[in-house]
Amino acid sequence: MSPCVRLPQAPGLNLHKSYVKFRRVTSRLKIYQFAHSPFCIAVTQAVRSVGIEPELVDVSNADRFAIVRLTGGAYYQVPVLADGERVVYESGSDSQDIATYLDKHYLNGRLFPAHTRGWQMIVNRYLENEVENVTFKVCDAALIPAIADVVERTLIVRHKERKFGPDCIERWIQERGNLVAEAARLLSPFEQTLAYGGPFLFGTAPVYSDFLLFGILGNFTFRDTAPFPADLPALKVWRGRLTSFRYPV
Numbered sequence: 001m002s003p004c005v006r007l008p009q010a011p012g013l014n015l016h017k018s019y020v021k022f023r024r025v026t027s028r029l030k031i032y033q034f035a036h037s038p039f040c041i042a043v044t045q046a047v048r049s050v051g052i053e054p055e056l057v058d059v060s061n062a063d064r065f066a067i068v069r070l071t072g073g074a075y076y077q078v079p080v081l082a083d084g085e086r087v088v089y090e091s092g093s094d095s096q097d098i099a100t101y102l103d104k105h106y107l108n109g110r111l112f113p114a115h116t117r118g119w120q121m122i123v124n125r126y127l128e129n130e131v132e133n134v135t136f137k138v139c140d141a142a143l144i145p146a147i148a149d150v151v152e153r154t155l156i157v158r159h160k161e162r163k164f165g166p167d168c169i170e171r172w173i174q175e176r177g178n179l180v181a182e183a184a185r186l187l188s189p190f191e192q193t194l195a196y197g198g199p200f201l202f203g204t205a206p207v208y209s210d211f212l213l214f215g216i217l218g219n220f221t222f223r224d225t226a227p228f229p230a231d232l233p234a235l236k237v238w239r240g241r242l243t244s245f246r247y248p249v
Contacts (some may be wrong), residue, residue, distance in 0.1 A: 029054045030082040032067055036139055036222040038132055040079040042208075042215030043098050049206065050106055050247055062155040094128065099208050110247060119202065123209045126172040127216060131186045137219035138179050141172035142225035183220060184229040197233035197239060206242055214242050 004155040024073065028149045029047065031054045033040035047054045059066055064076045070087055071080065081098050088101045103111040112120065141158065147153035160168055190213060193201060201213070217239055220226055228236050 017060040028055050029059055032057045032059050032070065032080040032082070033078050034059060034061060036143060036219055037078055037147065037218035038215035040215070042211040043079050043102065043212050045242065046099065046102055046111060046208070046211045047106065049211075049245055051249075052106065060152060060154040061159075085204075086107070094125070096124070096208065103208070107247070111211070112206065113202075113207060116202045116209075120207060120209050121194075123201070124212055127209070129214050131183070132216050132219075134179055135185060135216055137172040138176060138183065138226045139219050139222050141169060141176055141179075143222070144169055145173070180226050180229070183226075184231060187217075187229070187232055187235060191232045191235045194238045200238070205247070205249050206245060210242055214239065217245045 029052060031040060031044055031047070033044070033056055035056075035058055044054060044056065057066070059078060067078065067080050068076050070082065071089055075089040077090070079089075079098060081101065083101075083105070088098050090097050099111055103109060142155060144156055144160070147156065157169055165171075190201070198204055200210050202209065217235070218230075221228055228239075
């Protein structure tokens with residue numbers, strides 16, 4: 001097994017131990033991803049905010065061999081970050097190890113500034129547990145039935161059904177209207193914050209919560225699987241602002 005090193009934990013963040021696996025990979029920054037994954041979209045946009053365009057490596061949801069090989073069999077989910085000989089992945093379901101790594105090595109503490117850490121713990125849990133639990137279903141209900149390869153589609157459907165119950169995809173298709181409405185309701189606190197506050201969630205510059213919300217919205221509206229809710233205009237403007245945002249050098 002390749003050696004593991006522990007990443008420094010940002011004070012105030014509820015992070016599990018972080019694993020950085022050392023293996024022979026190219027020196028270019030790579031993100032192994034599902035293009036529609038909210039968490040992949042989030043870390044990719046965070047990297048772009050400092051003027052770096054990472055190499056995006058698309059992984060099939062039904063064939064994760066590249067990730068398993070890269071992590072020495074220790075991990076099979078996305079995203080996985082390859083930075084030279086370092087391979088970084090999440091150590092738990094609620095960890096933020098990749099964001100913490102990027103914050104230390106590329107973003108100079110901008111993702112988790114001290115005065116936002118406590119609030120980000122609350123906001124990020126809400127985003128990951130409440131909002132994303134609804135928005136991903138809207139995306140999956142549109143994307144999975146459209147997969148042309150019957151083997152790939154069947155494997156993904158069976159994976160989803162083991163986690164969410166039989167016929168979950170059909171159920172989400174039937175409930176699509178209600179899911180979209182519920183997503184808009186769950187997103188409304190961010191609309192109010194941005195309509196009456198600063199340009200970003202915690203002030204004049206984005207933090208990790210901004211990028212996480214950006215990723216969840218990217219998944220929700222991926223390839224027009226759902227229209228951007230008309231009653232969230234401030235959130236739509238914020239999304240465009242974050243798309244083009246670059247931190248000052």
